[in-house]
Amino acid sequence: MDRIVLELNHIQKELGGQLIIHDASLKLAQGEVIALCGGNGAGKSTLLRMIAGILQPTAGEIRIKGKTWKKDRKEYAHQIGYMPDDYLFGQGLSAEETLAFWASLRKVSSDRVSEVLELVGLIQVRKRKVSSFSKGMRQRLLFAQALLAKPSLLIMDEPTNGLDPYWMGSFVELIRYVKNEGHAIIFSTHQLQIAEAISDYVLFLKEGRIAEEGTTASFIERYGPYGLSAAFDKLFAFPDLPLLTKEIRQP
Numbered sequence: 001m002d003r004i005v006l007e008l009n010h011i012q013k014e015l016g017g018q019l020i021i022h023d024a025s026l027k028l029a030q031g032e033v034i035a036l037c038g039g040n041g042a043g044k045s046t047l048l049r050m051i052a053g054i055l056q057p058t059a060g061e062i063r064i065k066g067k068t069w070k071k072d073r074k075e076y077a078h079q080i081g082y083m084p085d086d087y088l089f090g091q092g093l094s095a096e097e098t099l100a101f102w103a104s105l106r107k108v109s110s111d112r113v114s115e116v117l118e119l120v121g122l123i124q125v126r127k128r129k130v131s132s133f134s135k136g137m138r139q140r141l142l143f144a145q146a147l148l149a150k151p152s153l154l155i156m157d158e159p160t161n162g163l164d165p166y167w168m169g170s171f172v173e174l175i176r177y178v179k180n181e182g183h184a185i186i187f188s189t190h191q192l193q194i195a196e197a198i199s200d201y202v203l204f205l206k207e208g209r210i211a212e213e214g215t216t217a218s219f220i221e222r223y224g225p226y227g228l229s230a231a232f233d234k235l236f237a238f239p240d241l242p243l244l245t246k247e248i249r250q251p
């Protein structure tokens with residue numbers, strides 16, 4: 001059986017007359033997690049939006065379980081759960097009403113709404129208006145909507161942004177659970193410790209190109225015990241600025 005869920009073949013994206021993504025190729029199988037890392041403006045969100053079908057590549061092809069957005073839009077969209085990096089919620093709705101609305105669009109049962117509210121720890125506050133939620137609570141609600149239809153492919157743009165240490169740890173546990181259920185996951189993050197904790201494979205994007213890639217173990221082999229953060233420093237540090245973080249990290 002073919003376990004490949006997501007396939008990118010030589011993707012390019014031009015925006016505003018500029019090439020934002022140069023040539024990205026990757027494969028992601030069932031039960032695998034890929035972390036997209038890189039500096040600000042590297043192209044992570046653009047790449048994830050293309051996978052989610054929100055943007056179309058200028059060149060190259062994206063397949064999800066063999067389907068393309070162009071030819072099989074419905075089947076393609078059906079496989080995806082997408083958590084954007086920012087979202088403006090309907091201000092008058094409660095958490096439960098918000099999820100129930102998304103669930104009805106995706107023909108998901110109300111039992112599943114309660115299940116995901118429980119998973120992300122919002123069941124007690126489900127009747128509260130989303131407008132009263134903190135950033136971290138809104139992130140958890142966005143995560144819950146992405147999980148609603150038990151997608152084959154979970155796409156998340158900076159999912160741990162705004163989470164406190166408790167929910168950060170819980171998020172790691174949740175992703176491990178979702179991974180063990182056989183879902184494929186691709187997400188972007190600036191938090192290298194999160195990439196290290198949950199991903200099988202890490203891609204560093206720099207100026208729209210895949211600058212480094214490999215398993216976290218392979219980063220340790222190549223860059224020493226600080227693996228991903230040493231790779232990040234090499235790829236993205238400004239040579240004229242002192243690397244204070246390095247000193248802080250030294251025991």
Ligand SMILES: Nc1ncnc2c1ncn2[C@@H]1O[C@H](COP(=O)(O)OP(=O)(O)OP(=O)(O)O)[C@@H](O)[C@H]1O
Nearest residue numbers: 015016018020038039040041042043044045046047
């Ligand atoms: N609609 C657009 N028109 C022109 N340029 C764009 C557009 N959207 C994004 N860009 C540019 O594309 C580049 C990549 O942006 P993107 O948001 O994908 O980066 P990112 O890696 O997600 O960054 P960050 O970590 O800061 O969120 C940036 O230089 C950005 O200015």
